[in-house]
Amino acid sequence: MKILVYESISAKSSTDYIEKNLKEGEPSSLLSQGLGMRNSLISDLQEIPGIEIIIGKHKTKETLREFMQRVKPLIDFAWIIAPETNGEIIDCFCNLADKIWVGCSLEALKISSDKRKTNAILREANICVPNEVSLNEINKCPYTNLVRKPIDGAGSLGAFKIEKKYEFFNIKRAYNYHNQYRSTLIEEWIEGNPLSVALHVKKKGVVLLRIMKQNIVVEHSGLINYYGVEDWISDKYSALYYELSRLLDQLCEIIPGLRGYIGIDFILKKNGSIVIIEINPRLTCSYVGLSKKLGRNMAEEILKDFKDDV
Numbered sequence: 584m585k586i587l588v589y590e591s592i593s594a595k596s597s598t599d600y601i602e603k604n605l606k607e608g609e610p611s612s613l614l615s616q617g618l619g620m621r622n623s624l625i626s627d628l629q630e631i632p633g634i635e636i637i638i639g640k641h642k643t644k645e646t647l648r649e650f651m652q653r654v655k656p657l658i659d660f661a662w663i664i665a666p667e668t669n670g671e672i673i674d675c676f677c678n679l680a681d682k683i684w685v686g687c688s689l690e691a692l693k694i695s696s697d698k699r700k701t702n703a704i705l706r707e708a709n710i711c712v713p714n715e716v717s718l719n720e721i722n723k724c725p726y727t728n729l730v731r732k733p734i735d736g737a738g739s740l741g742a743f744k745i746e747k748k749y750e751f752f753n754i755k756r757a758y759n760y761h762n763q764y765r766s767t768l769i770e771e772w773i774e775g776n777p778l779s780v781a782l783h784v785k786k787k788g789v790v791l792l793r794i795m796k797q798n799i800v801v802e803h804s805g806l807i808n809y810y811g812v813e814d815w816i817s818d819k820y821s822a823l824y825y826e827l828s829r830l831l832d833q834l835c836e837i838i839p840g841l842r843g844y845i846g847i848d849f850i851l852k853k854n855g856s857i858v859i860i861e862i863n864p865r866l867t868c869s870y871v872g873l874s875k876k877l878g879r880n881m882a883e884e885i886l887k888d889f890k891d892d893v
Contacts, residue, residue: 586628586660586685586886589639590621591671594650613738616811619871620664627874627882647671651678660685660889664866666737667696672865685889687864688840695838695862696735698768708837710830711858713770721769728772730807735766737863739809744772744801773860775852779812780827781869782835782845783881785888789835791828792877794820795869797848811868823851830857838862843885844870 592614593601604614621638628634637658641650655678662685665672673692676684687695694700702712716724732742777797783790795812802808817823835841846867848860874881 584633584660584890585635585637585658586662587637587639587654587658587679587682588621588625588628589661589663589665589675590617591663591665592617593621594639595641616868617664620866620868623871623873624662624664624866624882627880628886630880631883631886647674648678651675655679655682658682660886662686662866662886666740667692667735667864668733668737668740669735670696672696683889683892685886686843687845688842691838691840691842692864695841695864698732698734698736698861701838701862702768704837705834705859708833710834710837711856713773713858713860716769716771718769724771726771729769730772731767731769732807733766734768739799739807742807743805744807745769745805773850773852773858775850775858777848777860778815778851779846779848779867779869780831781867781873782831782847783885783888784835784842784845786842786891789828789832791824791831792881793869793873794823794827819851819855823857826857834859834862843889844881 596604596614601614601618604612625636625638628636637654639650639654641647645653660683661675661679663672663675663679665675667673673689673696676686676689676692686692694704699715702715705712713730714726716726716729721729727746729745730742731745733740736742777799779795779797781792781795783792794815796815797812798810800808800810831847834847841862841864844866846863846865846869848863850858850860852858870881
């Protein structure tokens, strides 16, 4: 059985660039994070008998479509780590439509790639999400702080915290001028503990794997930076695990097609309430070291659920 492991950033980067970045770059860089996920997945897959791994790598100036068309005849399964930004993960899915995709359905990818659409669906089901603020409401909204981010952003790319009232006015002028509102989400800023939960969504059933703390830093400019995850150690872990299990069962029912490894970012407020921030329909940084942490091969468990479809 041949499986493509494709991590978007490393697949498009030259070997020289990767070596230089690993030597000189920050461990929290997007490339380093991507390689961490890719290498952890490959390490787990290598322990499974009968698996031949093809690591995604573009030729010089090769487009995504050209690469996928070139590699498609060589593979049976595809395990893709690509961002939602500009529809990249959806493009990967569509180019590999006749292969076994280890991940979400096309419809689930479309929903989770659009934060506004995701929030609307969750809000309709009475699942807490941040309140959106329209341009017309900015100057009279009741919130002290806001956040603006791309509709299809991955990680914290393009996300800013807006703290002062005059910034609200400036941001309104900027979006009116550039006509960017359709591709941008402006929401209330939720105070609390930024956490992430890793799920294995099976054909039947949802398994909560791990709750992690997100390392988020807001720069003086308001730029939001994401520096990966670490174990969340708290006496509230067990209670939160139970509450999340109930909530995420509901979430996966109202967004059918979520499957495989899913990462969900949320804020745990001081009063204990949970606010869902976004759904990542793919591997996230929390996969790194997961199999060792749990004492079982998670790639094998996830892949088995898809092999049963064959």
